[in-house]
Amino acid sequence: DAGVIQSPRHEVTEMGQEVTLRCKPISGHDYLFWYRQTMMRGLELLIYFNNNVPIDDSGMPEDRFSAKMPNASFSTLKIQPSEPRDSAVYFCASTQGLAALNEQFFGPGTRLTVL
Amino acid sequence: DQQVKQNSPSLSVQEGRISILNCDYTNSMFDYFLWYKKYPAEGPTFLISISSIKDKNEDGRFTVFLNKSAKHLSLHIVPSQPGDSAVYFCAASADNNNDMRFGAGTRLTVKP
Numbered sequence: 170d171a172g173v174i175q176s177p178r179h180e181v182t183e184m185g186q187e188v189t190l191r192c193k194p195i196s197g198h199d200y201l202f203w204y205r206q207t208m209m210r211g212l213e214l215l216i217y218f219n220n221n222v223p224i225d226d227s228g229m230p231e232d233r234f235s236a237k238m239p240n241a242s243f244s245t246l247k248i249q250p251s252e253p254r255d256s257a258v259y260f261c262a263s264t265q266g267l268a269a270l271n272e273q274f275f276g277p278g279t280r281l282t283v284l
Numbered sequence: 285d286q287q288v289k290q291n292s293p294s295l296s297v298q299e300g301r302i303s304i305l306n307c308d309y310t311n312s313m314f315d316y317f318l319w320y321k322k323y324p325a326e327g328p329t330f331l332i333s334i335s336s337i338k339d340k341n342e343d344g345r346f347t348v349f350l351n352k353s354a355k356h357l358s359l360h361i362v363p364s365q366p367g368d369s370a371v372y373f374c375a376a377s378a379d380n381n382n383d384m385r386f387g388a389g390t391r392l393t394v395k396p
Contacts, residue, residue: 204384209287209388211290211373211387211388211389212328212373212375212387212388213388214383214384214385214386217339217383225383259314260327260328262327272330272333274330274383275327275328275329276326276327277325278325278326278327
């Protein structure tokens with residue numbers, strides 16, 4: 170398996186534009202997580218899905234952020250409109266089984282820069 | 285609210301010596317703890333874990349210690365190697381809650 174795949178690896182956009190980040194989890198994994206990494210707060214959990222259903226989105230910072238998982242092999246994180254303070258590295262991770270007890274497998278991340 | 289805290293943003297150690305990375309947590313419901321390692325331009329990778337029923341778990345050069353009464357855990361690397369230079373994240377979860385909380389990370393530099 171190729172591991173968790175994220176695209177794009179880098180995204181530079183202007184304030185106000187819509188940004189869509191993509192993730193393909195490891196085949197067979199039933200949990201998918203979106204994280205944001207910043208210098209100040211480290212890795213923050215934004216939202217996670219179980220069997221394509223959003224379970225907890227309490228970490229999503231604002232209504233400008235939305236995430237979907239239309240099927241078991243694809244998820245998107247959308248920011249609309251984007252702002253400079255959204256600049257960060259966004260990671261997708263997946264795992265199988267009880268997420269609390271199993272290691273998560275992370276993708277390489279998407280580095281987002283909003284000018 | 286940072287439920288998992290890594291108060292040292294960076295640590296520098298000489299090759300061959302011991303590296304000790306610390307982590308504190310506030311949520312007494314946490315009962316499973318993990319350490320992840322992250323190299324630049326890569327995602328974090330799992331390193332070692334410990335359940336709350338134990339106070340120590342060892343895997344080669346890596347040992348994690350858990351002090352539940354103090355809500356503190358630490359990762360010991362001995363002997364440290366230059367290839368261990370990375371950012372280390374502490375994470376915690378509760379088995380009645382399927383998410384995981386991460387600390388802000390500690391950047392370890394092992395000097396040759």
